[in-house]
Structures are given as C-alpha cells and as structure tokens.
Amino acid sequence: MNIDEIIALDKADPLAKKRLEFDLPVDTLYLDGNSLGALPKSVKSRVAEVVSQQWGNDLIKSWNKHNWIDLPIKVGEKIAPLIGAAKGQVICCDSISVNLFKLLCSALTLSSDRSVVLSTKDNFPTDLYMVQGLSDLLGPDLCQLQLVEEQLIQQSMTESVAVLLLTQVNFRTGKLLDMAKLTQLAHDKGILVIWDLAHSAGALPVELDKCQVDFAVGCGYKYLNAGPGSPAFLYVAKHHQTAVKQPLSGWMGHANPFAFEPEYQAADSINQFQCGTPSVLAMSALDAALDVWQDVNMQQIRNKSIALADLFLGLIHMHECLHDLILCSPNTAKQRGSQLAFSHNDAFAICQALIEKGVIADFRAPNILRFGFTPLYTSFEDVWQAVTTLASIVETELYKADRFNISLKVT
Ligand SMILES: *Cc1c(COP(=O)(O)O)cnc(C)c1O
Numbered sequence: 001m002n003i004d005e006i007i008a009l010d011k012a013d014p015l016a017k018k019r020l021e022f023d024l025p026v027d028t029l030y031l032d033g034n035s036l037g038a039l040p041k042s043v044k045s046r047v048a049e050v051v052s053q054q055w056g057n058d059l060i061k062s063w064n065k066h067n068w069i070d071l072p073i074k075v076g077e078k079i080a081p082l083i084g085a086a087k088g089q090v091i092c093c094d095s096i097s098v099n100l101f102k103l104l105c106s107a108l109t110l111s112s113d114r115s116v117v118l119s120t121k122d123n124f125p126t127d128l129y130m131v132q133g134l135s136d137l138l139g140p141d142l143c144q145l146q147l148v149e150e151q152l153i154q155q156s157m158t159e160s161v162a163v164l165l166l167t168q169v170n171f172r173t174g175k176l177l178d179m180a181k182l183t184q185l186a187h188d189k190g191i192l193v194i195w196d197l198a199h200s201a202g203a204l205p206v207e208l209d210k211c212q213v214d215f216a217v218g219c220g221y222k223y224l225n226a227g228p229g230s231p232a233f234l235y236v237a238k239h240h241q242t243a244v245k246q247p248l249s250g251w252m253g254h255a256n257p258f259a260f261e262p263e264y265q266a267a268d269s270i271n272q273f274q275c276g277t278p279s280v281l282a283m284s285a286l287d288a289a290l291d292v293w294q295d296v297n298m299q300q301i302r303n304k305s306i307a308l309a310d311l312f313l314g315l316i317h318m319h320e321c322l323h324d325l326i327l328c329s330p331n332t333a334k335q336r337g338s339q340l341a342f343s344h345n346d347a348f349a350i351c352q353a354l355i356e357k358g359v360i361a362d363f364r365a366p367n368i369l370r371f372g373f374t375p376l377y378t379s380f381e382d383v384w385q386a387v388t389t390l391a392s393i394v395e396t397e398l399y400k401a402d403r404f405n406i407s408l409k410v411t
Pocket of ligand 1: 095096097098124126127167171196198199219232
C-alpha cells in the first residue's frame, strides 16, 4: 500500500462527504469516536438556537411551542431505524446505567420464579455494578449476578437464569457477539435478554426486532455523536410493554403527568420508561446529531468500518517495529465491532505520545491501546497517518520520555 492507493480509497468512498458535516479540529486525527463522538455542525447551531431563542426568548412556552415535552419520544424514534426497531419501542432518557436498572427490574418481575442475571466477566463494569446494586437491594432470592467467561455463556443458560445481560461489542477487545443466535438460545430456555448497544448503535447494523430481542440500552455520546453526557436510550419490545413495570416511577412516566394525581399510574406505552424531566439542552443536541444519519445506510457504515480496520491492520504488519503490539481483537472483521485493540506493556505511554502528536486513541487498563473507526468522519488517509505516527513513536522510543508516563484521572 502506498499513499496514492490510499488517496484513491478516499476518492471512491461514498461516505467521504459526510466528514464535512462535522467540526473536526485541524491537526488532529481522531480515532476515539467510540468513546466520545466528534461534534456535528448541526449540533452547534441547534444548541445555540435552543439556548438563545427557545430558552432565552420563549422561556416556559417552549415546552409546547418547541415540543420539548416530546423530545424523548421524538429522539427515540430517530434512533429506532439505526437499531432495527419499529415504532413505539425506543425512548431517549437518562444514562445507560439508570436505564439498565429499570430494565433489569422489569425483566426480573416478568420472570419472578427465577433470580439469576447471567453476564460475562469482561462486560463493561457499570452493567455489572448495576446488577450488584440491585442484588443488594432486593436480596439474592430475587436477584443474583452470575458471571462467566464469554465462551461459557451458552452452557450457563440454565432454568434458574431469569435474564441474560450482554454487551454486543466488547468495550476492550471489540469482539462482536452473535445477537440472533444468543437471543434465540436464551429464549429456548425461557430467559429474557437485555443487550447493551453502547458500541454498536451507529457502528454497525443492529436488528433488534428481527432478533426478537426483549430489551436493549445504548449510548448517545459514542457513535451517535451527541456530546459528553448525552442522554442514553432504551428499547422495550412492544409485546412486553403492557406486562412490565419499572420501579423509577417518576412523573414523566405517568399516564397523565399534568393531571398531578397523587396515585402513580404508568403510561401504557414506551413513555412509562421515562422518570423525571428530560435534559432538554442535551437531548436537543442528540436530536440534531441524528440528522447526520438521514441519508446513510448502516451497511455502508459497516463496509467502510471493516475496510478502515483492515487497512489499519495491514499497515501495522508492514512496520517491523510494531510487531510488539499484540492484537486483542478478533482477526476476522466479521467478528469485530468498529474498533481495534492491542496490548503492549507501554500502552499508556504510547497512547500519551500519540495524543501529543495529534493522533487521539485511548488507553484501557491494564495495557490496552484502542483505536476506534467512525466511518462518518474517519478517512483512509487518517488511518495511514495514524499508523505512520505510531510507527515513528515506537521506532524512536519517544514514548519512554517521562512526560508520557504520568497517570491521569480520566483515560
Ligand atoms: C460507555 C458504556 C456505558 C456507559 O454507561 P453510562 O451509564 O451511560 O455512563 C455502559 N455500557 C457500556 C458497554 C459502555 O461501553
């Protein structure tokens, strides 16, 4: 591969023009959109408008005039096609952690004769922490966490398991689980399934309805590009919506919040999964960020994501000095999400040196260097540049300098 061939790849890329819809800093090469998506230009103007016009000028009238009250459902419906969900099943609210609490309780009440929540040891910690907290609250007769290695999921699906809680794309390794197969196997054993889509929504095609998934959660600030602390979303399959009950029974989930009745009565739709007042500024940002997806299909995203990662791997192999980077992601693209992870003893320092050189990747303890590929705004030339920079940092041992070996609060 030479640079001319790489420039030709960008020329032939049907998604190349999407990059213009983002406000990317010059001299920065961003391979961390899997942690915090880049800023869409549409978000900048929308947030300015919501602050100065809607809030500043129209004040409280905006709840009706600008439909603030319907933002959670409106934004949910915009996310739905990206994750293969028909109408009325997705709502935008709270964080993944809080939404998991609601869905775990819902699922456990639906299968009240069972108490085990089965998950994987290397699941994202907040998912596991939320089960642990719920288990402390309810006691082990109603909720207990069982953790297994990924390859033992199938054989651990027993009659005592109420809920299978899985993240589709592993946050460290990028390994992609087979949603259709695992959901089917769980259902065969009478187990309900909650999928965490933090690293899949906006990264690859997801088919929640087709896979007959019961519940799902996902993130607004990663591949959906809605900014730090952006609200999350949740999915509840239509056929569960009349039977479920979630315990965070705030007024926004009430059938009629503005009747101000003393008795809680849940809405009979996906609205029942809201709790308190929506974060209007942040949700408006997500609403605007989702416009970027209007003329994109997820298969295009997937094809480019695979091509970017395969190019990255190919270029790594061409550099002798990079052979100490051990790939922790699956070798085959079909088994990966939209990121690559490598282990290296000096992963932290290498990551810091990359950042100083303008290539933003991230580090995950204990020794993992992660590169995220976001087909909307990552170019093939970015990949070439990133690997060239990485090779020079490793070859010259620049990363050994003291300034790259100071620990940080957020990594
Ligand atoms: C990023 C991420 C989260 C984040 O949860 P929040 O409560 O929204 O902060 C949860 N789960 C997974 C798998 C993640 O990657």
